[in-house]
Amino acid sequence: MKNLLTRTSIRKYSNREVCEQLLSRLMTEAARTQTMGNLQLYSVVVTRSAEMKQRLAPAHFNQPMVTEAPVVLTICADFNRTSQWARCRKAEPGYDNFLSYQNAAIDALLYTQTLCNLMDEEGLGYCYLGTTVYMPQLIIDVLQLPKLVMPVATITVGWPAEQPAQSDRLPLESFVHEETYKDYTPQDIDTYYINKEQLEENRHFVEINHKETLAQIFTDIRYTKKDNEAMSATLLETLKKQGFLD
DSSP states (O other): OOOTTTOOOOOOBOSOOOOHHHHHHHHHHHTTSOOGGGOOOEEEEEEOOHHHHHHHGGGGTTOHHHHHSSEEEEEEEEOHHHHHHHHHTTOOOOOOSHHHHHHHHHHHHHHHHHHHHHHHHHTOEEEEEGGGGTSHHHHHHHHTOOTTEEEEEEEEEEOBSOOOOOOOOOOGGGTOOSSSOOOOOHHHHHHHHHHHHHSHHHHHHHHHTTOSSHHHHIIIIISOHHHHHHHHHHHHHHHHHTTSOO
């Protein structure tokens, strides 16, 4: 059993089944999390079959845990269900706009985090895939998501077959601001990032990539301006196709 102070991302899983009863219980409990207007603006697509996991894998750059995990959960911002409910009850919905997407996405991510916390308590392992928003149209096509439904998070789930070390975190004072936001001085940046930059694995990344600083690993290799702009355009186009943008 883990908690937030001991949690790690698990990318390797045992062959032990994640039973439907357990997963259903956790997903039911997670639904008690906060939600806008008590509307629960999310849906979860549960993927267990090898065929469907294989079809989803390219959307996540074929990371091995997508096909190796017993379960893959795709959590979607969903205003389709609420809109259908409104029409069936003589009400005209007006949720085909960006604000509605934002509200549903927040709902979906709150649900995702609550579910992750519950899985920690059960001893399940999981990995949150940030790739979900990179190629959303492929996920939409594979999972047959209708308009006003948008994938925002994916987690692979299973019983852990590894015990990875915890990754580092910035200190509390680096992200908590009292009363008003206080911008960062160069001295602040030195103080808050020195431990991260001095970690042996991070210094190794800098060396093998022939960079001068760790920050350059992120700006020049991992999350480049070119890639960010291209994927932003893809995301906006997909939101338009899904009915959240004109």
